Amino acid sequence: MTQRILLTGGAGYIGSHTYAALVEAGYEVVILDNFSNSARDVPDRLELLLDRKIKVIEGDVLDRAMLDRVFAKHDFDAVVHFAASKAVGESVKEPLAYMQNNIGGLVTLMQAMQAAGVFRLVFSSSASVYGNNAQLPIAETAERSYGNPYGHTKLVCEQIIEQTLASDPRWAVGVLRYFNPVGAHPSGLIGEDPAGVPDNLMPYIAKVAGGELPCISIFGDDYPTPDGTGVRDYIHVCDLADGHVLSLRSLFHEGKGHVVNLGTGRGYSVLEVISAYAQASGRDIPYLVAPRRPGDAAATYANPALAKEMLGFSARFDLGDMCRSSWEWVSTQAQSADA
Numbered sequence: 281m282t283q284r285i286l287l288t289g290g291a292g293y294i295g296s297h298t299y300a301a302l303v304e305a306g307y308e309v310v311i312l313d314n315f316s317n318s319a320r321d322v323p324d325r326l327e328l329l330l331d332r333k334i335k336v337i338e339g340d341v342l343d344r345a346m347l348d349r350v351f352a353k354h355d356f357d358a359v360v361h362f363a364a365s366k367a368v369g370e371s372v373k374e375p376l377a378y379m380q381n382n383i384g385g386l387v388t389l390m391q392a393m394q395a396a397g398v399f400r401l402v403f404s405s406s407a408s409v410y411g412n413n414a415q416l417p418i419a420e421t422a423e424r425s426y427g428n429p430y431g432h433t434k435l436v437c438e439q440i441i442e443q444t445l446a447s448d449p450r451w452a453v454g455v456l457r458y459f460n461p462v463g464a465h466p467s468g469l470i471g472e473d474p475a476g477v478p479d480n481l482m483p484y485i486a487k488v489a490g491g492e493l494p495c496i497s498i499f500g501d502d503y504p505t506p507d508g509t510g511v512r513d514y515i516h517v518c519d520l521a522d523g524h525v526l527s528l529r530s531l532f533h534e535g536k537g538h539v540v541n542l543g544t545g546r547g548y549s550v551l552e553v554i555s556a557y558a559q560a561s562g563r564d565i566p567y568l569v570a571p572r573r574p575g576d577a578a579a580t581y582a583n584p585a586l587a588k589e590m591l592g593f594s595a596r597f598d599l600g601d602m603c604r605s606s607w608e609w610v611s612t613q614a615q616s617a618d619a
């Protein structure tokens with residue numbers, strides 16, 4: 281029998297790629313999104329990509345009455361919860377809005393799930409719950425901490441999930457700690473589309489390659505890393521999407537949850553990413569060295585062993601694939617804007 285999944289935040293960057301992966305894996309999926317951080321045409325693009333009608337509910341996960349109606353109407357077997365606010369800098373300026381949306385959203389959703397008798401949940405957590413001093417490669421057992429309000433919301437959400445699990449054995453929750461998602465779907469139809477000047481490295485480099493921004497600032501070249509620039513574990517968004525399919529499968533088959541890293545286990549420096557992107561795009565990527573960004577860790581990368589052991593997950597795509605797919609998406613977007 282086809283299992284039915286509610287995808288909150290399914291019009292967003294990771295949510296839209298996961299939608300495609302879940303449909304391809306045979307699940308019946310409904311998107312719930314308030315479009316606060318996603319383009320209105322994402323469902324149309326998904327229809328084009330998958331050649332089928334997409335079911336989208338426009339709504340807010342803080343709206344309990346709406347959630348109750350949605351659960352009453354659809355017989356969901358599980359929920360994948362992406363809907364949240366994710367900009368670290370914005371969270372420092374507006375901590376209360378982040379607490380409300382990320383923590384309030386999870387609590388409201390879990391209450392509605394409980395009332396509807398739906399107890400399987402996949403939750404988008406983040407490597408930000410490890411803070412900046414974890415031993416490398418970072419294992420799930422590393423002590424948790426946070427460096428900003430956004431990271432704090434993810435840590436509190438994980439604690440809320442743990443306490444809820446302890447209170448009721450019917451819950452089975454997959455907590456997925458993403459490292460640095462980048463890249464886009466190979467179709468060129470969906471990808472990351474940040475409004476304004478991007479905060480994150482790869483979307484920024486993409487705009488430099490496309491000529492929208494003049495150069496990239498490297499935030500620090502005096503870190504204790506091989507070339508002095510910051511090291512991160514970049515993971516292709518399509519690999520990440522597949523991780524959600526495996527997480528759900530495990531919840532259905534094992535009937536119990538898991539807390540796992542989703543990363544490649546391989547770190548790349550800022551200079552390595554710039555060089556890989558220049559190669560993928562065939563464009564020059566001018567850069568200058570700027571001071572360190574406050575709060576940045578020198579290096580973070582995952583120990584991916586537990587995700588492999590528990591879910592059978594391992595990343596398929598390398599940095600070249602990530603850059604090529606990003607460039608494909610960015611250049612396709614630019615062409616359609618020019619047309």
Ligand code: NAD
Nearest residue numbers: 289292293294313314315316317318340341363364404406
């Ligand atoms: P995104 O902003 O592209 O997607 C989030 C989606 O949720 C958007 O479509 C937005 O409109 C929607 N949304 C936000 N608040 C909502 C609400 N109250 N009700 C309904 N919809 C709402 O972000 P993303 O990069 O796809 O991230 C998805 C999840 O993964 C988030 O929980 C984020 O914190 C987490 N995460 C992201 C990263 C990353 O680098 N992108 C890393 C680690 C964890």
Ligand code: UDP
Nearest residue numbers: 479480481484497498499510511512550576
């Ligand atoms: N970075 C940079 N210039 C930028 C944006 C990011 O040098 O314009 C660096 C940043 O210091 C870090 C890496 O790129 O070492 C990844 O940063 P990002 O914001 O993408 O991810 P996060 O720091 O949240 O892991």
